[in-house]
Amino acid sequence: MDRPIPIPCAHDKVFWEAASEDRLVVQKTANGRWQSYPRGHALDDPMKQDAAPGFEAVAGTGIIESVSVVHRSFYPAIPAPYAFAVVRLDEGVCMTGHIVDCQPTEVRIGQAVTATFAEISPGTKIPVFKLADMRLAK
């Protein structure tokens, strides 16, 4: 496999449609709490059936929670080195993503980032992140 390509399901179709239009959306439960990745149920109301939380647009801004720079890639379509990060969005939930448009080895935990989108196969975009003005956050 050159690289894994996401395959949408009923519960995350809205997320992938938004991503294809360069928009980041996150599920918000009826109690006003954010949850990610998308699920067909609310984590704070798990007994409720057929009540998947709706998606809301978010700014896509956050802080790098952790990062590892991959120097030996297992995927031909993802050339090393690349910065593999977990980003904590301002809403509190975490997302996996690459930190792009920078030297991977210069990416640091605690840096502020903003979501952008990378087309990895025709019509399929995934969220990635770029450094926000090199503004260091604590």
Add this chain to the structure above:
Amino acid sequence: MVLTSWAPAKGTVMDMNLLSRAAIVGAYESPRRKANDIHPFQIFHEVVAGALDHAGLTFADVDGLCVTAGDVGEGGSTEDVIEIAEYLGISPRFVDSTDVGGCSAMVQTARAAAAIACGMADTVVVAYAACPRWFPLGPTNPMSWPVGPGALEMPYGISNITAYGLFAARHMYQFGTTPEQLASVPVAIRANAVRNPSALMRDPISVSDILASPMISSPFHKLDCCVVTDSGGAVVLTRRDRANDLRKKPIQMLGYGEAITCVHVNQVADFSVSPGRESGRRAFAAAGLKPADVDVAQFYDAFSITPLIGLEDLGFCKKGEGGAFVASGAIAASGSIPINTDGGGLSSNHPGKRGVFVLIEALRQLWGESPGYQVADCEISLAHGIGGFFSAASTMLLARS
């Protein structure tokens, strides 16, 4: 408030008196490290026979079997326990194939003891084998798929090296842990492997050797990562009331605990702790023991960070002080808590799910049979297994019965 905080499940403390109706009576680790063209099931047979012989039992005694063989390097069987029973030629009345990654054989051993305690089986073999170095189907399965939960993770090209790298990088950021401190873990473990004739890597190494080896996924250099071997191991449990006439002094669990959190790194609530904190708390509570009571400890060591976080989570040192602790010499053979006395996964043997070897070496210490560094007068032996990406943990406190 993040919804996936993995608050530990509540429950009563395990009844270790009930579990003491079962005893561990034999163990065997294959000396193989490279097995070109040998099917993993052949190694399954070798280690089951080896462990039974070690105990003084035979296949005729076995009425329980626990295995995982779902990963391709293990044979890639979807109904693994049935296919391996079929290959072995046995028809057990109790089986288990709980797959929580690397510590699967340890959680299966706890289930086997519980099964024996309530009469579901009399003699159970827990076995593991894999040949990831050569197996034609490939070395291992991906942890997840790019559909459903993995859709937001797998497209980014994650490996187990990168996943553990995220924990190590965060530990360095949060607590000031240094690459030299991380490297002191494989250095200490290699010193034990030097004594083990079966260990894959037996030449002494230094911190500078590790820092000079190629960067794979930061902060891990090649020598921060475990070896890859073709091998296997097995342990045998039987009823305690039948164990006295066997070859080995029966061993019992004084305490046991396990815990799981998550397999996707975007679900990790806190990169500075592992589920080992909960499995350890449960095991020590069940045993009524504390870390200072432990004579020797075997930690799952897929990467240099894995024992370091384990030592903190179990309370051998404070959270955040693991770097200084491992660099102090405390984990060396001459230290206050010798770890991975056989050379561990970092130097001796790691075919995919090392938990069976973590347990076997903890048992060998109690029988005085370590192939590496044997601790004198070992009374309480600890095995701490990890599965996935710090996704599961299994902690066992063991002693001669």
